Amino acid sequence: MLVIENLHVEVEGKEVLHGINMSILKGETHVIFGKNGSGKTTLLLTLMGFEKYKVTQGKIYFKGKDITNVPMYERARMGMGMAFQRPPAIKGLKTKDILKKIKNVDFSVEDIAKKANFENFLDRDLNWGFSGGELKRSEMAQLLAQNPDFIMLDEPESGVDVENIKLIGKIAAILLEKHKRLKEGRNKSGLIITHTGLILDYIDADKGHVLLDGYLVCTGNPREMFKLIQEEGYERCIKCMMN
Numbered sequence: 001m002l003v004i005e006n007l008h009v010e011v012e013g014k015e016v017l018h019g020i021n022m023s024i025l026k027g028e029t030h031v032i033f034g035k036n037g038s039g040k041t042t043l044l045l046t047l048m049g050f051e052k053y054k055v056t057q058g059k060i061y062f063k064g065k066d067i068t069n070v071p072m073y074e075r076a077r078m079g080m081g082m083a084f085q086r087p088p089a090i091k092g093l094k095t096k097d098i099l100k101k102i103k104n105v106d107f108s109v110e111d112i113a114k115k116a117n118f119e120n121f122l123d124r125d126l127n128w129g130f131s132g133g134e135l136k137r138s139e140m141a142q143l144l145a146q147n148p149d150f151i152m153l154d155e156p157e158s159g160v161d162v163e164n165i166k167l168i169g170k171i172a173a174i175l176l177e178k179h180k181r182l183k184e185g186r187n188k189s190g191l192i193i194t195h196t197g198l199i200l201d202y203i204d205a206d207k208g209h210v211l212l213d214g215y216l217v218c219t220g221n222p223r224e225m226f227k228l229i230q231e232e233g234y235e236r237c238i239k240c241m242m243n
């Protein structure tokens, strides 16, 4: 689904990612952990094709095609979708209109909103004045409408109340086709950033990665990694990198 080779990324003249390698197979979900400011969001925005994030070295392949220089709208059409850590608000654009425009599924906008506990927001301007948790549900509703093959979630549970974390976890599992077994035709893959690890209870991730200061320092079993980070902090990951 996705191959990242020796990816170096510069933002505003400063190199933030220093040679990332990662490979995500069809049907797999990977999780990224890492301290604030490590470059996690930068990686997702680069994969999505935001122009501010300049690839100075390396390649990104999606579904076998080199997309390193492919524009963002083309990546979205090819099946990439993301939920932002801090989604933009757009005054004058009704939420239901964007959902209709991007909808790639048979069920209605109202059904999508119902799934995301989002019915009361359809007539409001997109993300305008939404609370932290409402923003996250807005992002999930848009992904349900878009139905991408490669799903990137940037801290989907941050700022979300306990009941809605459950809802977001369930939507993530639907998007990632977790009801299908890996070897029985699951077509969706994902890359999810989490600090709290709560999303791990819902999506049964295949691999975890730790990103520190723009370097991928460790890859392994996501649950074991998260437990170690909780117990020993990121210092443990730096040791892993040294070995």
Ligand SMILES: Nc1ncnc2c1ncn2[C@@H]1O[C@H](COP(=O)(O)OP(=O)(O)OP(=O)(O)O)[C@@H](O)[C@H]1O
Residues within 6 Å of the ligand: 011, 012, 016, 034, 035, 036, 037, 038, 039, 040, 041, 042, 043, 052, 085
């Ligand atoms: N547009 C930008 N202009 C200047 N610096 C930027 C820009 N985008 C990212 N950076 C810098 O790049 C570094 C990595 O930022 P990034 O948002 O990718 O971190 P992160 O790992 O997602 O952190 P967090 O866990 O806090 O969300 C930070 O030092 C940040 O200030």
Ligand SMILES: [Mg+2]
Residues within 6 Å of the ligand: 040, 041, 042, 085, 154
């Ligand atoms: Mg971030």
